[in-house]
Amino acid sequence: MGMVFKDETFRDDYSFSNSPEAIKRFPFPFDKDSYMYAVNMEPHTPVRAGSVYEKSFDVDEHYVSEMRDRALVLADDPLRCQSLPHMTLAGWDLLELIMVAKAKDYPDLFTLHQDGDRWHWINRPLGIDDTFTFGDETTLPYGPMEYITRQAQGDFCVLDQREGNLWMDAGMVTTQADWSLDFDIGMNFFEWHAPVPLAHELGIFQRALKFLTAVQIGAPARRLNWTMTVNPLLDTSPENYHKWGIQKTTLTSENIGTKQHLRVELQSFWRLPRSNALVFPIRCYLISLQDLVSQPKWGRRLHRVLRDLPVELATYKGFIDNRPAILEYLSQFDDGAETSLGTWPEDD
Amino acid sequence: MTKTHFEPSIKSRPVYGVLEARTGSEHVFVANAEGAEAILDVAKVADKDFWSAAHIIYVPGRSGETFQAALKALGAPKFYVASHISSALNRLVRSLEDCRMGTQFYLTGTEGLMGQAMRDIMAAGISHMSIQTEHRGSLARRVQCVHCKGIAEDVTTDPYQCPHCDLHLFVRDHYSRRLAAFQAVRIDAEDHGNVPPAEEVFP
Structure with a gap:
């Protein structure tokens, strides 16, 4: 196997931690020096060899x-x-989508043999060899x-489409930015996004829903979202917030x-x-x-984005109390120089 | 007057209307406490024979005897006074097995009562188009602790202490129809022990 998986x-x-290679391919989400909500969809097609956008379902060192x-x-x-009872068929759809994509994109890691409905799946990194x-x-x-989602990085929401809406009717959600599948399951698109500030008034969700209900087979889309997390904690769930919330108060100028x-979500549809x-x-x-500012353009830009972010967004994203300390740290890496458009670090 | 004005809120928070007598094969009312007044308001405009196809399930709660005689006098062939919401829901679920096309549902009273009845009616595959709601009486909320998943009925204060895991919780407006509950989250998660005094915000 070409890829080395970290034990962490x-x-x-x-x-x-991220290796130097993982830092270089990090999906930095800001293409300019400011941020506001946008639907910001693009086709999920391969971009730049080695980037997180190259494969359907990126597999990395983690x-x-x-x-x-x-x-x-x-x-x-x-x-x-x-998974609500009517979503089992969608579960099989998802299993097929991921297995076929992984076997094609990473043939040294994953193999899928299909003989009619008898399938043989080999996942070498996880030591799985199943026939079903x-x-x-x-x-x-x-x-x-x-x-299949025990074998695929990232959370998965499986949305039923009916009545011109999308319904959160199944999911695997263990690395979430503070929302609860157990609470939100069965909700429609507007209901599960209800707690998000500002975006409803901007018409973001109406436009996003219109786009998403029109996504076609074989033409996936993607967008990025982001927040800030203290410690590399994947499980920032509301269920465990009573345990991890206190970690937000442990920042010092030394650590x-x-x-x-910076926590970035690559969302695809x-x-x-x-x-x-x-x-x-x-x-x-x-x-x-510390790793982010190793790319000078990213250090400058993140400083400016977080500095100018509306209070409502910094509050919703949960880092309003830590924003002054974050800005003080990042300001050391912002010399005021101009930054180029786009997210790639090397284009500066 | 026990009608309630709700301030605009987030999109998962239920909104309630005003009951009106509709055309239907049967009229199933589920109400608690001051919800009786909404039924009696329907009676002011409904035809007399409307009530001959009515089924009233009523949980008096804090209203005690106040409205029971007036409700009974409407003449519904099925009139049931329940000692608790849970027994009202048992009767409702059983009656759903016999319900026919065109049955209309009228839910009125507290959010906890309406939410649970709505949940059970929709779980039986009945369209929300057949269900009307009108809030009356207490603003008390049915709340789920997101941490231990325990449900607390009739929460009137914010914050409140979870009766199951003892954490002090902030009550959100985020609402799950499947759970028929609002969501509550530890209020002092980022500053342990700093719990503001409970205020009665859902009287």
């Missing part, structure tokens, strides 16, 4: 450790993975959605560069063929401020 943790001692963290979350709270009958739940150790992380459901993977990438 996203809890307790937080041994997670894969094995992220899957181990997911298993720990699920052992503690099985409600993080739920496609469409027959009794031949897998979990339901199809749970089975902020290594403790404070895929129409599923049998169920007509829409699957919405939310892949989380973390980078410490």
Whole structure:
């Protein structure tokens, strides 16, 4: 196998870190020096070899450790993975989508043999070698959605489409930016986004819904979202907020560069063929401020974006109290120089 | 007057209307406490024979005897006074098994009562188009602790202490129809022990 998977943790001692190669390919989300909500969709087509946008479902050095963290979350709270009864077919759709894509994109890591409905799946990084009958739940150790999303980085929301709306009717959600699948399951697009400030008034969700309900098979779309997280904690769930919330108060001028992380979600949107459901993977990438500022353009730009962000957004994203300290740290890396448009660090 | 004016809120927060007598094969009312007054308001405009196809399930709660005689006098062939919301819901769920096309549902009273009845009616596959709601009486909320998942009924203060895990919780407007509950989150998660005094904001 060409890829080396790190043995690291996203809890307790937080041994997670990015290699120099992972830093260079980090999906920095700001293409200019300011930020406001936008639908900001683009086709999910390959961009730049080696980037996180090259493959359908990016596999990186954190894969094995992220899957181990997911298993720990699920052992503690099985409600993080739920599927309403009418969503099983969409689960099979998702299993097929991910298996076919991974086997094609990473043939040294994953192999899929299909002989009619008898499928043989080999996942070498996780040591899985299973033969099962496609469409027959009794031949897998979990339901199809749970089975495959225990083997794929990022959260997965599987949305039923009816009545001109999208419904959060199934999901695997263990690396979320502070929302609860267990609470939101069964909600429509406007309901589960209800707590987001400003965006409703800007018409963001009406436009996004119109776009998403029109996504076609074979033409996925993507966008980025972001927030700030203290410590490389994947499971920033409301369920565990009473435990992790206090970590936000542990920043000091000495540790902020290594403790404070920018958290970026690569969201993609895929129409599923049998169920007509829409699957919405939310892949989380973390980078410490110290690693981020190793790319001078990113250091300058993040300083300016966070400095000028409306108070409502900094509050909603949960870092309003830490913003002064973050700005003080980042200001050391902002010499006032102009930055180029676009997110790529090397284009400056 | 027990009608309530709700300030505009987020999109997951339920909104309620005013009950009106509709055409239907049967009229199922589920009400608690001051919700009785909304039923009696319907009676002011409904035809007399409207009530011959009515089923009233009523939980008096804090209203005690106040409205029971007036409700009974409407003449519904099925009139049931329940000792608690849970027994009202049991009767409702059983009656859903026999319900026919064209049955209309009228839910009125507290949000907890309406939310749970709505949940059970929709779980039976009945369209929300057949269900009307009108809030009356207490603003008390049914709330789920996001941490321990325990439900607290009739929460009137913010913050409140979870009766199951003892955390002090902030009550959000985010509402789950599936759980028939508002969401509550630890209020002192980022500053342990700093719990503001509870205020009665849902009297």
